[in-house]
Amino acid sequence: MSRGSTEQPSTADGPRQTGRATLRDVAKLAGVSIATASKALNNQPQVRAETRTRVLQAAEQLSFSPNTLAQGLITQRSGTVGLLTSDLEGRFSIPILMGAEDAFGSDQTSVFLCDARGDNLRERHHLRALLSRRVDGLIVVGARPDARPSLGRDLPVPVIYAYSPSDDPADLSLVTDNVGGGRMAVDHLIRHGRRRIAHITGDPSYGAAQDRARGALDRLAEEGLPLAGDQVWFGAWSEAWGRGATRMLLQRDPDIDAIFAGSDEIARGVLDVLHQEKLAVPTQVAVIGFDNWNILAVNARPPLTTIDMNLEALGRLAAQRLFAAIDGTLGSGVETVAPRLITRESTAPLD
Amino acid sequence: MSRGSTEQPSTADGPRQTGRATLRDVAKLAGVSIATASKALNNQPQVRAETRTRVLQAAEQLSFSPNTLAQGLITQRSGTVGLLTSDLEGRFSIPILMGAEDAFGSDQTSVFLCDARGDNLRERHHLRALLSRRVDGLIVVGARPDARPSLGRDLPVPVIYAYSPSDDPADLSLVTDNVGGGRMAVDHLIRHGRRRIAHITGDPSYGAAQDRARGALDRLAEEGLPLAGDQVWFGAWSEAWGRGATRMLLQRDPDIDAIFAGSDEIARGVLDVLHQEKLAVPTQVAVIGFDNWNILAVNARPPLTTIDMNLEALGRLAAQRLFAAIDGTLGSGVETVAPRLITRESTAPLD
DNA sequence: CGGAAGACCGAAAAGGTTTTCAGGAACGTA
DNA sequence: TACGTTCCTGAAAACCTTTTCGGTCTTCCG
Numbered sequence: 001m002s003r004g005s006t007e008q009p010s011t012a013d014g015p016r017q018t019g020r021a022t023l024r025d026v027a028k029l030a031g032v033s034i035a036t037a038s039k040a041l042n043n044q045p046q047v048r049a050e051t052r053t054r055v056l057q058a059a060e061q062l063s064f065s066p067n068t069l070a071q072g073l074i075t076q077r078s079g080t081v082g083l084l085t086s087d088l089e090g091r092f093s094i095p096i097l098m099g100a101e102d103a104f105g106s107d108q109t110s111v112f113l114c115d116a117r118g119d120n121l122r123e124r125h126h127l128r129a130l131l132s133r134r135v136d137g138l139i140v141v142g143a144r145p146d147a148r149p150s151l152g153r154d155l156p157v158p159v160i161y162a163y164s165p166s167d168d169p170a171d172l173s174l175v176t177d178n179v180g181g182g183r184m185a186v187d188h189l190i191r192h193g194r195r196r197i198a199h200i201t202g203d204p205s206y207g208a209a210q211d212r213a214r215g216a217l218d219r220l221a222e223e224g225l226p227l228a229g230d231q232v233w234f235g236a237w238s239e240a241w242g243r244g245a246t247r248m249l250l251q252r253d254p255d256i257d258a259i260f261a262g263s264d265e266i267a268r269g270v271l272d273v274l275h276q277e278k279l280a281v282p283t284q285v286a287v288i289g290f291d292n293w294n295i296l297a298v299n300a301r302p303p304l305t306t307i308d309m310n311l312e313a314l315g316r317l318a319a320q321r322l323f324a325a326i327d328g329t330l331g332s333g334v335e336t337v338a339p340r341l342i343t344r345e346s347t348a349p350l351d
Numbered sequence: 352m353s354r355g356s357t358e359q360p361s362t363a364d365g366p367r368q369t370g371r372a373t374l375r376d377v378a379k380l381a382g383v384s385i386a387t388a389s390k391a392l393n394n395q396p397q398v399r400a401e402t403r404t405r406v407l408q409a410a411e412q413l414s415f416s417p418n419t420l421a422q423g424l425i426t427q428r429s430g431t432v433g434l435l436t437s438d439l440e441g442r443f444s445i446p447i448l449m450g451a452e453d454a455f456g457s458d459q460t461s462v463f464l465c466d467a468r469g470d471n472l473r474e475r476h477h478l479r480a481l482l483s484r485r486v487d488g489l490i491v492v493g494a495r496p497d498a499r500p501s502l503g504r505d506l507p508v509p510v511i512y513a514y515s516p517s518d519d520p521a522d523l524s525l526v527t528d529n530v531g532g533g534r535m536a537v538d539h540l541i542r543h544g545r546r547r548i549a550h551i552t553g554d555p556s557y558g559a560a561q562d563r564a565r566g567a568l569d570r571l572a573e574e575g576l577p578l579a580g581d582q583v584w585f586g587a588w589s590e591a592w593g594r595g596a597t598r599m600l601l602q603r604d605p606d607i608d609a610i611f612a613g614s615d616e617i618a619r620g621v622l623d624v625l626h627q628e629k630l631a632v633p634t635q636v637a638v639i640g641f642d643n644w645n646i647l648a649v650n651a652r653p654p655l656t657t658i659d660m661n662l663e664a665l666g667r668l669a670a671q672r673l674f675a676a677i678d679g680t681l682g683s684g685v686e687t688v689a690p691r692l693i694t695r696e697s698t699a700p701l702d
Numbered sequence: 703c704g705g706a707a708g709a710c711c712g713a714a715a716a717g718g719t720t721t722t723c724a725g726g727a728a729c730g731t732a
Numbered sequence: 733t734a735c736g737t738t739c740c741t742g743a744a745a746a747c748c749t750t751t752t753c754g755g756t757c758t759t760c761c762g
Contacts, residue, residue, distance in 0.1 A: 020507055022748060033712045038750060048710060065483045069420045069429060070748035073717050078420060080484075083464070088449050091646075098439050101466050105473075110480060113434070113464035115452050122456075129461060133419045133431075156371055239650040265646070295616070295646070299590040373718060384742040389720060399740060421718035424747045 021062035030058035041066070072134065080110050081322060082130035084123065086164075087143030088115040091293065092311060096141050096162055099315025107323065109136070118143060127151065137322040140164075141315075145175060145208040158325035162318045163311070170332050172325075174318050176309040177336035178208045182215025184341055185260045185288045185307050190223055193350035194258035194286055198229035200245040200270060201262025202237035209234060212262055212290065228256045237262075242269020250277060257285055257350065264289040264296040267304055271346070275301075286347040302345035309339050372413035381409035392417070423485065431461050432673060433481035435474065437515075438494035439466040442644065443662060447492050447513050450666025458674065460487070469494060478502065488673040491515075492666075496526060496559040509676035513669045514662070521683050523676075525669050527660040528687035529559045533566025535692055536611045536639045536658050541574055544701035545609035545637055549580035551596040551621060552613025553588035560585060563613055563641065579607045588613070593620020601628060608636055608701065615640040615647040618655055622697070626652075637698040653696035660690050 027037035032051060039047045040055035047055075058064075072078040083100060085093045101111050112130060116123035130138065137157050142148050142164020150168035151159055165173035189197050199216050201209045213232045220227055229249045235241035242261060246269065249256070261267035267289030271281060279285050281302055289297060292308035314337045321331075378388035383402060390398045391406035398406075409415075423429040434451060436444045452462050463481060467474035481489065488508050493499050493515020501519035502510055516524030540548050550567050552560045564583045571578055580600045586592035593612060597620065600607070612618035618640030622632060630636050632653055640648060643659035665688045672682075 024748080034749080035712055035714090035751080036710085039711090042750085044751095046710065051710080065479065067424070067748050068484045069423045070717090071750075072420045073418070073424060073719090073748080074750050076717080080463075088445065088452070094439065094445060097464070098466060101439070101464060102468075105465070105477070108480075110484060111464050112431075113448070113452060113462050114456070115449060117453075126456070128416065129459075132416045133461060265650070268650075293646075295644075299616070299619070375718080385719080386721080386742055386744090387740080390741090393720085395721095397740065402740080418718050421747085422720075424718080424749095425720050427747075 030055040085141040095311035096315035099312035103316040103319030178211035179215040181339040182212035186219040189258040196228040200233040204234035239269040242266035246273040282348040305347040436492040446662035447666035450663035454667040454670030529562035530566040532690040533563035537570040540609040547579040551584040555585035590620040593617035597624040633699040656698040
């Protein structure tokens with residue numbers, strides 16, 4: 001560390017009572033007033049070059065670092081934002097978090113992480129704490145892609161809802177375009193010459209399941225193609241359901257040539273049964289997943305073509321929107337982020 | 352929100368210039384001085400009960416929330432800590448984070464999240480920012496269970512290293528007991544009557560791989576048992592390596608009755624090949640993994656017995672140690688957290 | 703040489719809270 | 733009535749920085 005290289009400042013060589021150099025110390029060492037020292041460090045123009053360097057040297061020597069609390073107190077801006085997630089464990093929050101943290105990090109903004117663990121009381125508690133800390137803004141990251149209760153309209157800072165939209169249309173929410181994702185998946189299969197496409201997906205109470213199915217059906221309809229297997233196979237977001245549904249599906253409709261799975265987890269189950277049934281992937285049946293959950297998709301046999309929700313981009317976008325809202329005023333409504341196709345080996349043109 | 356229920360305070364009904372009620376406003380409304388208001392809100396004894404309730408009511412009415420920045424400025428304690436991780440993406444950081452966040456949350460401490468993304472420069476940058484924000488302490492969460500460079504001895508706040516120990520023995524590091532984990536895994540197999548136990552694990556450059564292997568070998572030696580397969584099969588932390596190694600292993604030593612896999616990912620590969628070879632799990636061959644990575648372990652067929660590193664507990668412990676260190680002084684050396692066995696169906700007593 | 707303009711610097715207020723210390727009121731005792 | 737206690741309350745300093753505004757000094761021009 002650079003602090004290490006200087007003689008560690010102690011009672012002997014300087015007036016350090018609190019253990020840290022303050023602007024006053026720097027000013028004294030540089031032989032100027034506090035005001036001048038401040039200006040010099042902040043690149044204000046009204047200070048001579050020679051004086052500035054003297055101050056800079058003094059600051060360096062004392063390894064001065066400005067007290068952000070005091071700065072925040074006076075500028076009425078803390079330079080912090082709150083990231084209020086309801087479910088850190090769930091794998092979807094993390095990439096959003098990363099994106100947001102990354103975007104803020106390149107500014108001067110630091111991020112408070114709060115995990116409410118799905119508990120409403122804990123959420124309120126964290127909210128109070130964050131407001132008390134005078135965060136400049138808030139990003140609320142939901143656990144499921146369905147609407148969640150708004151934090152309210154009368155908060156003193158801008159709020160952005162990510163992944164789970166707010167149930168108040170006056171709030172600004174950022175979500176992934178699941179309809180577009182479903183459409184994209186089926187489009188990919190169609191382009192590869194598939195005609196008998198089935199769809200196995202998760203819990204029908206999830207908006208995401210409904211939306212993806214709708215996108216898929218829309219795209220099929222445009223092409224005048226029927227949905228293979230006679231229905232959307234709703235069930236659970238699990239490998240086990242993927243296996244079960246595939247078995248039933250094959251029984252009802254043995255000559256499908258593609259399966260769109262509503263998640264990579266389900267896709268793994270699908271692949272598993274296709275293997276057992278000696279149906280070659282992708283030559284006989286193409287499989288496409290959803291989520292691009294790396295550990296599952298990459299290690300699948302064959303590696304899984306899938307739809308990536310671009311969650312990190314969503315997090316970054318949330319950060320940008322919040323940043324813009326901090327001085328300006330905030331928009332409202334629901335904004336969607338386009339997913340993207342990740343092509344691997346589980347899909348290929350039909351001979 | 353409670354703020355919502357009051358007439359929203361505006362220019363009309365009160366002296367609100369900055370948009371938020373301040374202690375001065377509360378005091379004025381309650382008809383007392385700022386000092387008294389402060390004491391009343393902080394449960395100081397030198398204030399009459401009647402006055403206290405008057406202040407409390409005023410605070411409630413204005414939905415006052417104290418400015419933590421100002422408090423921190425004067426108390427010389429910000430009530431925040433920094434969580435400096437080098438790799439948010441990696442799945443190991445998350446549970447540690449959750450544990451720490453949870454432990455701090457129940458106190459009054461808020462957590463700054465910083466992801467250095469494995470970049471040294473970014474780490475320094477974040478460190479500077481955190482110190483500038485006057486965090487009361489720091490937890491450094493590594494990406495790999497191997498030693499990492501210390502942040503230095505002369506930081507003005509206590510630092511605790513989690514998962515990756517610091518290379519400076521004067522620092523305090525908290526790590527998982529991988530030797531104990533390896534021992535625990537083999538012990539479990541032995542207790543279930545297994546005698547021909549093999550070990551397939553990941554990248555030998557990882558301390559964790561070496562430690563787990565050592566623990567396993569120790570336990571075997573105690574029992575006078577040889578290691579089946581003639582060697583520890585080091586390779587990569589991947590399903591593919593799990594598959595490859597299992598094939599080679601079976602060729603060399605067809606009648607093993609248990610495999611200890613160095614990670615759940617590897618274990619999945621192992622299970623896969625055992626399936627193909629028609630070796631029944633757990634009746635013929637028992638399999639135990641490491642990490643308790645839920646998505647892999649639970650969905651395996653059969654569900655995987657595995658070793659859980661107790662990372663969330665590690666995070667919580669780190670928080671506690673840091674908390675203790677903030678007033679007192681910090682210990683040093685490496686402290687280990689015991690892993691725990693998660694029994695599922697991939698292991699069972701040999702008839 | 704006088705004066706105006708410009709460059710640089712410093713005193714002081716402000717931001718919101720905690721805490722110390724002194725003063726005032728009420729009360730009991732001599 | 734005078735005085736000592738006990739309780740409450742409030743003025744003011746402190747924490748560290750930014751920013752405004754007035755002041756000093758130099759320089760240049762007439």
